[in-house]
Amino acid sequence: MKIGIVGTGNMGKVIGLTLARQGHSVFFGARDLRKVAGFAADYGVNVQCGSNQAAADYGDVIYYNPRDVAPNEVLTDINALSGKPVICSHNGTVPQDFQFDAITCSKAEILQRQIPSAHVVTAFNTITQETFELAEQGLDALNVCCFVASDTPEAKNRVSQLIGQIGFTPVDCGDLRQSRLIESAADLIRMLMYKAQTPWKAFSLIDLPEVQQVFSGRIQSALHDHKLDHQS
Template sequence: MRIGTLGNGLMAEALARHWAREHEVMIGGRDPGRASELAGRIGSQAGTLQEATIFGDVLLLALPAEVAVDAVRGLEIPPGRILIDCTNAIDQQDFTLAEPAMAERIARAVPHVHVVKAFNLAADSVWKRPPDGLGVPLCGDDPAAVTRVGQLISDLGCTPVPAGGLGRGKLLEATAALAIGIWVTGGDVRRMFPPLDAAFGSVRPGQPEAPDREEEIGAGPAEAAEVGPRRRRVGVVEAHENAGCADEAEQHHHSGDQAAPAQPS
């Protein structure tokens, strides 16, 4: 895969260093000297931003959020390129979003490009040496583009977590703002979420399941799973017993209809 970075800062270095081991990489920068310096450190090529857009099948947008939209709008990006947006427009004073839906703004600026939101939930220091299996959510509208970015996530030893279309990218940006605000106060966002097997209540969202009997309402999924088959087994037994009683009653009924044998005189 050929990858071009739009930017030569810390995020570009952290991610491109991994990818340069398996892919062809060009560091594209607004400062040719800094781009060449970074390329020399990681063993890749260097060029301008425009040269990187021509070089890469996949482009990493690693510019400051405040200049990202204007930068991509000013480039002649070939149609069909995949553009990874890792930006976060966060107000550093109160850790809220200074600009909501950055990924969608970028997509509107370059509608002929497949934008995928990814890598925005961790700082460059994490991407230098990410924990094995770290989940990396990504959002995009083009399935092929999402798959290719997922491969680049896997190349880091991480786990791609498809999180829906690009319209959900704003949720990743809001999550980043929330997490950063908690981290800077010493909080641990990993403690905010339960494990997957405890993530849902009695009914999974979008998958309603009616209980077998009214008295089962309120039972947890494990109890309902056990009670349901037991109820069905009891119902089958009751049906057989009722059928047996009916047969016996019918036999008595027919025997009563028959004439009694004549008594000898």
């Protein structure tokens, strides 16, 4: 698959190089080619670099790195994104006191409004760039969850396949509105990392075995009787 990285930063770099190792063709875009030419030349295989517009034109799937910058400020022709999955891992800035405000509109929802003909997919928000270093060391055995949300099931499935190839466990959270929860989860994991003074933390979900009720009088959770629509 062809992957276009628009605005190569730290996260775009590790995602792109990890996917290149999986055999995908990756095009790194940047305003300043000096930022990408060096590592692209060093890596060589399956890697190209050029302008952000060239990256948007090239990719079947796009990773959009510039946070709080509309695509029409980065690209000369945003129609290059039409019909394509556009991965957004944007989170809010960390307050100095870690007193996060409630998220009433996610970064991903804002991006989707800016590129209505594209298919924005929230992913990688709760995963640090350091975690990608484990991709060559049995990452899949660690069951590191990557929460995914999108209004377009097909786009969400394509991105989930890439996530699984890297070694993460994709977790379908539903439509793009659920990005608010994912970005809130990113706030939580960043607070936990700060407290522990380490980036080596991640979310992992497990399915617990069902058992007979032990504690008499316990009222069964309403979730057992309510089917969540994951729009998958």
